[in-house]
Amino acid sequence: MVSFLKNRFCYFAVSALSLTTAHGASDSSMNSSPIERPRALPPSLYGHAGDPAVLASAAYTYWTAREDNLLVSYSNFNVLSENTNQGFSSYPTWNTFSGFKVALGTILPHDAWELCAEFTYFVANRPFTNHNILPNGTISTWSLDLPLNSISSQWNNWLYRGDIDLRYTFFVGNYLSLTTLGGLASVFGDQTFNITQSPFESDTFENSTSGTIHATQWAWGIGPHLGFESDFAFYGTSQNQFSFFFQGGGSILLSQYQTTQQWTSTSADADFLLNRVTLYADTPLLETMFGLRWHTFIDGRDAASFLVELGWEEQVILGYNYLTATISSIPPGNYYMYGLTLRAQIGF
Numbered sequence: 001m002v003s004f005l006k007n008r009f010c011y012f013a014v015s016a017l018s019l020t021t022a023h024g025a026s027d028s029s030m031n032s033s034p035i036e037r038p039r040a041l042p043p044s045l046y047g048h049a050g051d052p053a054v055l056a057s058a059a060y061t062y063w064t065a066r067e068d069n070l071l072v073s074y075s076n077f078n079v080l081s082e083n084t085n086q087g088f089s090s091y092p093t094w095n096t097f098s099g100f101k102v103a104l105g106t107i108l109p110h111d112a113w114e115l116c117a118e119f120t121y122f123v124a125n126r127p128f129t130n131h132n133i134l135p136n137g138t139i140s141t142w143s144l145d146l147p148l149n150s151i152s153s154q155w156n157n158w159l160y161r162g163d164i165d166l167r168y169t170f171f172v173g174n175y176l177s178l179t180t181l182g183g184l185a186s187v188f189g190d191q192t193f194n195i196t197q198s199p200f201e202s203d204t205f206e207n208s209t210s211g212t213i214h215a216t217q218w219a220w221g222i223g224p225h226l227g228f229e230s231d232f233a234f235y236g237t238s239q240n241q242f243s244f245f246f247q248g249g250g251s252i253l254l255s256q257y258q259t260t261q262q263w264t265s266t267s268a269d270a271d272f273l274l275n276r277v278t279l280y281a282d283t284p285l286l287e288t289m290f291g292l293r294w295h296t297f298i299d300g301r302d303a304a305s306f307l308v309e310l311g312w313e314e315q316v317i318l319g320y321n322y323l324t325a326t327i328s329s330i331p332p333g334n335y336y337m338y339g340l341t342l343r344a345q346i347g348f
Helices: 002-032
Strands: 054-067 096-107 113-123 148-171 176-199 210-234 240-265 270-298 303-320 333-347
Touching: 002 333, 054 113, 054 148, 054 210, 096 333, 113 210, 148 210, 176 270, 176 303, 210 270
Parallel strands: none
Antiparallel strands: 054 096, 054 333, 096 113, 113 148, 148 176, 176 210, 210 240, 240 270, 270 303, 303 333
16 A cells, blocks of 8 residues: 555656656746736836936927907997997907927836926017908997997907926826826916007087007916826837827916006007006816827837827916906906917936
8 A cells, every 4th residue: 555655656756757847948938038017008117227317398389379358449330320230259369370399207216206497488579460350330448438440459468487396107007098197387478459449520529539549458367286197009019009098188377466557548648557456366277188199218218218199288376367357247258279289208
């Protein structure tokens, strides 16, 4: 009986050794051949030895700016008659202007967190725009309700924004990555709104005067900033990746506004200060962007990377326009910037 057990034990030991040897040989043959990567995979997280530690980017923006409560005049309203017809409203010209963004970030050694600072520059200078006039039927919304003979307007605005955020990226499946971010946002803005008007002369309004209304606003704000970014890779290799991306975020800015309204009379050749106000308010800021992205890794994922993206971006500052709110019961109007953004980034 003992002899039988010994024989069985030896047989079992030899069989186990043979299987182990064969498995090791199989592993060796697998490791010696290259492993095929999935066709689409979110990019590897930075923060490993040899990975890019600095990220620098520049973006070209082609945006349009609009703002509420900038109504210049309304027409087809005959103040000399009891009969009125539906008219039309006149606003300043909304042009599209070029701007830019620049950003610089670094990969922190702990858990691949990214610290990034970004600056946005947008300036829009427009010429005066002449608005349509109907005889005895066009009224300015910024002065006495007198019928106008001519009216023109000009709206210029400057906006500078600076952000500093801490970002972290993680995977949500094989094709989707999600980035969360938080930090501080700051906005500095300046705008001027000019209206030159000449009332319609008649026996009823013989004392009418011509002149220019010059309204200005200077504002700044700073507050917490939260946001996210999702990236869906639809095609990729070990060196290149194409993806759709979507971004969203918001801030609550503690803001200060300084507004001035001034009237320059052409006939009297004099300037009159109508109003000057300084106030504080909490100003919400909302933003979103979506588009296409190409990400390539130079000489493997441990050397350098290059990224190009094209998307549609919009930023909204709620309650930003106090040009009319300080002299009337009209609530402050919203400010909008939207258009195309082309960005390039390099990591090294």
